[in-house]
Amino acid sequence: MRRLKWGVLGGSGFARRRSIPAMMLSPVVELLGVASRSREKSEKFAEQFSLPEIYDSYDHMLDDPHIEAVHIPLPNSMHCEWAIKAMEKGKHVLVEKPFATNVADLLKVKGEVVRTGLKVMEAMMWPFHPQHRKAKELIAQDAIGKVRLVRSSFTYLLTAKTGIRLDKELGGGCLLDVGCYPVSAARYYFAEEPTNVFARGDIHAELDVDTNISGILEFPSGRALFDAGYHLPYRTDLEVVGEKGRIYFPRAWQPHETASIFLNEEEIVLPTANHYLNLFDHFSNAALNDTSLEFDVEDALKQMRVLDAIKCSILLN
C-alpha cells in the first residue's frame, strides 16, 4: 500500500503527545521528519520517533520535494501563513484547530486552495471518533427526533502563566483554543449554520485574551448553548436534544479508551478508537486517491465566521 509522505511543521507538544504517535500507527502515513526553528529539537523528534530527516527550519521542510503533505500544529496566528507557503510548494495541508484567527486570513487560504486543487482541511479530530458516527446514525434513524438543542462545554484549569494560549499576538484565548469545539459540534449536529450569535466573556486585564466565555448560537432549527474557558474544572460534555429524546456524551472531545454515550437512559459503549489515527487515515487516503475530504476549506470558513461573530459579540459588550 502506498503511504503519503508527511512532515510536521513545528516541534509542538501536542504533536509529540498525540498527533505523531497516531501518524506512526497509520498504514497510509510515512512521516519523514519534524521541522523546528531549532535543529536540536528536530533531531530529538527524529530520535524519539525514528524519523529519517532533520529539518532546521520550516522552509527547509517545504523545500524538500519528497514531502507531499504537512501537518501544521504551530501557534494559531501562524496557521494560515504556513498553510499558504506549503501550498505554494505543492503540499497538501492538514492545519490544527482553529484553522485561522479571522475570516480574512482564511479567505486567502481558500484562494490558494482554488488555485492549486490541493487537499486542505482543519484537523478537528473529534468527529472521527465512533461515538459521533454512532450518534449521527441514531439521529438519521430518528432515534431522538429533530434536533432542537445542542449544549456543550470545553473548560479546564490552565495553570501556565505564559505560552501560546495566553499570547494575544499568537492567537491566544479560550475561544480559539477550546471554544471552537462546542461551536463545531453545534454546526455538526444541527447540520446548519447559525444565523445569530450572542456571547459574553472575561478578558484578561493585562494579557488582553479571553479566558472564559459563554454564549448562545441561534440556528434555523433551534439553539446551541456553549461555554469554554481556562478557570473551571475539566468539563467536556455534550448533549444533543431532539423533540423526543437526547444523546449525551460525557467526554465529547477526548473520550477514554472506550467511549460511552447515552441514548436517553441507555448506555451505548463504543469500541476503542483513536480519532487522530482515523483523521490521518482519512486525509491521507483523500490525498493519495484524490477523493473528497469530509471537511473542506469551505467548512473551515463557515466555522471561522461563527468564531469571528462570537468574538465581536464579546468585544461589543
Ligand SMILES: NC(=O)c1ccc[n+]([C@@H]2O[C@H](COP(=O)([O-])OP(=O)(O)OC[C@H]3O[C@@H](n4cnc5c(N)ncnc54)[C@H](OP(=O)(O)O)[C@@H]3O)[C@@H](O)[C@H]2O)c1
Ligand atoms: N487537535 C487537538 O487535539 C489539539 C490539542 C492541542 C493543541 N492543538 C493545536 O496545536 C497547535 C499547537 O499547540 P501546542 O499545545 O502543541 O503548542 P506548543 O507546544 O507551544 O507548540 C507550538 C510550536 O510552534 C512553534 N512555534 C513557532 N513560532 C513560535 C512562537 N513564536 N512561539 C511559540 N511557539 C512557536 C514551536 O516549535 P519549534 O520551536 O520547534 O519551531 C512550538 O513548539 C495549536 O494550534 C493548538 O490549537 C490541537
